[in-house]
Amino acid sequence: MRLTMYTDFSLRVLIYLGSKEQGKLTTIQEISDAYNISKNHLMKVTFELGKAGFIDTVRGRGGGMRLADIPENINIGTVVRKMEDDFHLVECFDREHNRCPIAPVCGLRGVLGKALHAYLSVLDEYTLEDLLFNREGLREILQT
Template identity: 50%
Template sequence: MQLTRFTDYSLRVLIYIGLHQDRLVTISEIAQNYGISQNHLVKVVHKLGIHDYIETVRGKGGGMRLARRPELIIIGKVVRDTEENMDIAECFDPGKQSCSLLPSCILKTALIEACQSFMTTLDFYHLSDFLVKQPALPVFVPLQKMSGKPRTKNVT
């Protein structure tokens, strides 16, 4: 299963805003930090606003903030609200039923269960779960040469 770029950007926007709850955040700031087109983000922000995940403040000094507490934003719901199509195979779309295995295909049942499991897993997570600032990764330090003689392979 692969999420669309739109959903990916939606989750990134929510995480970014959630990590900066002490102030308003702008689209240009998010675009710059994530290397995403502002045009894409305008559409994402609009949709997130329609679904009441964020609220916008217009005018000078305006920006965005979360419309709800992060622990009330369920990731599975965000995905459902931002994905246009959750059909993971052609046979899920009633208009595209050209598969020769239909109507007796049992694979479709397994795919439906897998999709439901995927979404059920996402329903366990809230935005707050992703707002923990991670410590910086340790700097890679190459292993020091062992003191003494170089190791040799024993051959018997």
């Protein structure tokens, strides 16, 4: 399974914010510069992260964003589930658009479903804090 670029950027934003001093506001421009990611992409990502309750945003001059909760409370599996638009690994996972003629008798769906469940279960074992084990190294590279 491969995460979308959208989810990748979402996780990177959370890592960036988590590496900052707690509560300190960060701008989209700072994150864009650190990762060399388009501001337009980041605007969409941060909007969704805010809507999902992972970050707080402050509008206006001197505004920015910060984590809405401490890193220990931000579960990676939850972030991935909220940011990914679908988990249809194969056509038959999408009942509405499935056209595969062997779907009723095929064992692939069950195997891939079990693999997807295992994948998400592993992500559920980790929080943002686990990804921030080397804050000093992150701060140095990201210049936060």
